[in-house]
Amino acid sequence: MRDLSHGDDAAAVNSLRSAVMRLGRRLKHQRVDESLSPTEMSVLGTLARCGSATPGELARKEHVQPPSMTRIVALLEAKGLVRLEPHPDDRRQKVVTQTETAEAMLEQSRRKRNAWLAGLAAELDDEEWAKLRAAAPVLEKLAHL
């Protein structure tokens, strides 16, 4: 395995870290619905990526304690963004599924953030944008490793 802790490699890593954290923070501020907390949004994102899940699974994925997830799921249900159904095999558990409303809201949220980022990137010159486009799939691979 490669070592990236020296010289130009280390500088590039440092630059990437700083830029990704700053851009990530600014993207997070572009919100489409102020009434949803960050964790509520994150739960919807997880459901969109991974499909239905039990409250326990969601709590583990969001790094939140089970009682907190109970409350979050109840709030999302009250807002019509998720449905709760009985688990087919285990009567202790429940299955949380997102509604069409939630999917539409997530899509709107993605659009808003994409538009904001595209506005920033439009300030780059052709060569810079080409470098970014070439790196986009690599960044995505990195983010999912």
Next chain:
Amino acid sequence: MRDLSHGDDAAAVNSLRSAVMRLGRRLKHQRVDESLSPTEMSVLGTLARCGSATPGELARKEHVQPPSMTRIVALLEAKGLVRLEPHPDDRRQKVVTQTETAEAMLEQSRRKRNAWLAGLAAELDDEEWAKLRAAAPVLEKLAHL
């Protein structure tokens, strides 16, 4: 100004947004001191970038109300991470300056996150890493636009 809302450009923007947000979240979880809240860390980062500031300036930069900043600054002072001094020209104001302890902590935090990111990036092949290195300065420019 360029339009990046169609075709391959739009796909690249979407890919960048998703990857940056996900990587940013994961980087944020790499923390060196669990006892500092996200805003406290962010205030230290701002002081490191911009030098000393008054509580009011910090509140505006962190998008937090003045009373919240009063509390945050008091906590940071109690932890020995900032010093409070009287403002030279205006006796209503105060000047917040970070201590050497805070600088050392921030440096340790950067190191930990760089190491984590370098560990991820080490999984990439040579061509992928070259693309990322080429894009790093562009991402930094984007993050500061």
Next chain:
DNA sequence: TATTGTTATACTCTATAACTATA
């Protein structure tokens, strides 16, 4: 007996409103 989810309760962080000191 172990596990899933809930209820009851407390703590942390931030906000708004009202106040003090200085400009």
Next chain:
DNA sequence: TATAGTTATAGAGTATAACAATA
């Protein structure tokens, strides 16, 4: 009269502890 900062208080979000239902 306006501004910088603080104090008092309330609300949102999360945690821990104790409990109920099911495996």
